[in-house]
Amino acid sequence: MKVIIIGATHAGTAAIKSITKRHSDVEVDVYEKNDNVSFLSCGIALTVQGEVKNIKDLFYSSPEILKEAGANIHMNHEVTHVDTTNKTVDILNLVTNETATESYDKLVATTGSWPVVPPIPGIDDKRIVLSKNYTHAQELIRHANDSSIKRVVIIGGGYIGTELVEAFNVKGCEVTLIDNQPTVLNRYFDDEFTKNVAHLFTSHGIAVETGKTVQAFESTDEAIIIKTDDGDFSADLVVMSVGFRPTTQLFQDQLEMTQNGALIVNDYMQTSDPDVFAAGDSVAVHYNPTGENAYIPLATNAVRQGTLIGYNLVSPTIKYMGTQSTSGLKLYDLNMASSGLTASHAKELGLDANSLTMTDNFRPEFMSSTEPVLMTITWEKGTQRILGVQLQSKYDISQSANTASVAIQNRMTLTDLAFVDMLFQPWFDRPFNYLNLLAQAALDKDEN
Template sequence: MRIAVIGCTHAGTAAIMGMAKLYPEAEIHVYERNDNISFLSCGIALHIGGVVPQAEGLFYSSPDQLKGLGVQTFMRHEVLEINTEDKRLRVRNLLNDETFEDQYDKLVMTTGSWPIIPKLEGMELENILLCKNYNHMQTIIQKAKHAQKITVIGAGYIGIELVEAFEELGKQVTLIDNMDRVLYKYLDQEFTDETERTLQGEGIQLALDQTVTGFEGDANGQVARVITTKGAYETDLVVLCIGFRPNTDLLRDKVDMLPNGAILVDEYMRTSIPDVYAAGDSCAVLYNPTKAHAYIPLATNAVRMGTLVARNLMKPTVRYMGTQGTSGIKIYDLHIASTGMTETAALAAGMIVKSITIHENYRPEFMPTYEQVTLKVVYEEQTGRIIGAQVLSRADLTQAINTLSVCIQNEMTMDELSFVDFFFQPHYNKPWNLLNQAGLQAI
């Protein structure tokens, strides 16, 4: 049996390592157009800011490691065409421009995603950069050395982490987003207000509720100003963090997809074509709060899906339980996490929901120190089913969101949350756990 894998980041690496162990007799061919594999892009800002000094620590596998498992890895090779009827690939070697064909019995699509690149005037100017892979990171580091004013476009997780890293390097930082709040997809306003106060308190300029319309350059062809619907911002360097699109053109019009091109897979990671599997950022995921497919490109989703490809390659064995889109971020001394839907997103989707927000000290006031925590839980009004939650504190209480992620996955209600058995110990919490309090106050 020959297995062809296209793309080798989070999902691809997980699938390959699993398949190599489960099917040692298989011939596994991996095609990767970059010159490295398994790069943890979530560590880009950490390396830029000096928290992770050695970039090598951001890789968790290598072609040599895969070779030790009997896997043949074709680096700097791009798959040009997939013939799903004949089960053949047409491939180009990017080093010498030669093309050849390969045959497969099983195909695994883990082609990931790519940054959204807007078509704006001035995009050809120097020092307008993307932020996705290892090479992007190295370019950002080199360019930032010579830049004093840096503009980040996009106030999602990556954008927020970058502005903090740049500010701590002593740069003048501007953050631009077309929404009126930072982290709009992940948090409701009571959380983003506190986040914005923290960013502004560190000297970061927030330019929100405005859309970038173009860029102006200097006499040397380098970007000098970012033009928006509300003004212009002088800059030496621009990093685009607008979002991502799935890399799925190879299978366009061949398999079922969402309108944005994300591949639809069943609970066993099978596409609509037999013997073609997909995982990671190239895919839509089953989103448990809405019970519908959605595009949520997260590394956690990718490694789970890639692992499941290996388990289900020969026969349906372990089903995918869906995702809540659970995520977290540390912004200066704020620990923030969220899972499922925000109240804003639920209302926009036409759902009838209620929420409970708690502002409480996380442990007894008789302890030498304690911090306030803000916890919000969103639930369906009629059934009480939990569909989302957010937490923010200067104490690290983010694991509460992992617990609530399990609650959403298991379709628990606020009534049930009220009386879940949680331990009490004054070092960590109060007699009524914070999550119990949310349930009790809601009912």
Template structure:
């Protein structure tokens, strides 16, 4: 069985390693257009901020490690054409320019995503950078040494992490976003407001509700970011606007979402039976809505890549879908979220209720105790849990993984109130805060005996 893999980051590495172990007879060939594989891009801000001193720790595989499994990895090779009918590939060696053809029995598409680059005047100026891969991170670090005023465009996870890193390195930082809140896709206003205040307290300039219209410069170097509301001086600009799937190779050959994300079934199979896909190039089954969605996360990618290998020959383990669970640490605040926010649920046209608590996470008789803020979103009619968010100075983020399981298993807010959690004063109260938020949502009255029907 000839297996061709296009792209080798999170999903690709997981698919390759597991395919090699599960199908030792397979002839696996990997095509990767970069000069490195398996880079943990979620660690870029830590690298830029100096928390991670040795960037080699951000790589968890290599062509040499894959070779030990019998895998042939072609670095700096770009697949330019895929023909799913003839099962052929056209490949260009980026080092020599040589082109050649290859064939496959099974094709694994793990081509990932690429930053959205708007067509704006001045975007080609020196000092306007992207933030996605290892080369980008090295360029950012090098350019930042000579920069004093740094502007980050895009207030998603990567953007806010970079803002914190630059500020901690002594830079004057501006964060621009077209929305009126940071992290608006992941958190509701009750959670973004304290983070925004923390940014302001650290001297970061927030330019929210501003759309970038162009960049201005002198001598070919960027000096200003021009928005719908004014101008911001900048020696360096980092674009973190978002990502789109890299799927042009299969356009018109497999089913996709309008944004180009590949649709796969429960076994990671595309609409073309011998073509499988995983990771940021794919749509995922989003359990809170029951629909396909584009949520590029490393956790989704490694799960999907592993399932590709498990289902490549025989359907064995179906994909369970995802809640889009994520977490972030900004200064002293530990934040995590899963599923839908209240705003996200309403945007989907869903009729929801919410419950939120602000409580000390462990007994007040302990020497120290920090507040925890927890919000749960649930369906008004069925009371099924749809999402949750947490914020605390103490790291309580793992509790969001528990709520993720609740969403996965279609549990209700009422059931959350009475789940069995342990009690130990070092860690929590007799009523765990997950129980407490469920108790807060219980009806304030119970039906009379006469109203209860058997």
């Protein structure tokens, strides 16, 4: 059997390792248009601010390692056309300009995503940059260490944008965050959480400009002028971070897609063509809180899906469990994590849901120190099925988001979480863990 894999970032690397490990008799050819593989873009901001000392440490694999695993790795090779009917791909060698056509028995589409670049007048200025891959990372680090870069504007207040806000602020730059949404981190957290982030940023001298839409960029020798519907801003550097789109043009009119171009896959990572598998940022995921497909480009989804392709290559073996979009973020000394739906997102989707927000300490007050935890739980009315949990504290609450993820995936109810067995030891916890207390408070509200 011959397998062709297109792309070798998170999903592609996972698929390569999984296929070669489980199918030693399979010929695996990998075509990657870049000169590197397996770059952890989530570490870009950490490198910009100096937490990660060497950017090359963000590579967790290499062409050599993947070759040793048994794959034929073709770097700087771009797949320019796919014919799923005749099971062929056309390939361009970006170094020699030579072309070739190769056939396959199974195809793996791990083509990833690319940052959204809105058609804003003036956006082609070279001082407007993106944050996605190794090339972008090198450019951002160079700018962060350039003493002439004093004013930085970040456009987009999601995870990547907010992390870069902190990174450039730590480097001593004058930073402005612009977002067209009413709050930062709008999709991940409800208002009480995002207000804390905005206050945290302003306390560090960062200008938070939410509810403003960028309409044009004007270039001068001295600066880039960012023109919005509510005032202008000047910058030496602009970072665009307004989301991602799946790169699936190769499969247009051949495979089923969502409206935004994400490939639709079944539980075994097969597309509408059973001989074409797909994983990672190029696909729509099964979102457990709603039971529907959603576009959630996270590395965690990518590595799980890519690994499953190795299990399911020959026959359906292990189902994809779906995702809760569980994620975490640390800004300065504030830890944030969430799993599932926020209350506001549930309302947008028209779900019959309720929510409760409360604050409690993570361990007993008689200890020499403790920290309050701000938390929200969202649930489905009637069934009391948990739809989402959000957490925020100076204390590390990240593993509690993982606990919430398991609860949501397994369709647990408020009662389940309220009384599930958790440890008690004053160094770590209270007789009832704060997630127990959150669910118990939600039960009280639901009964009234």
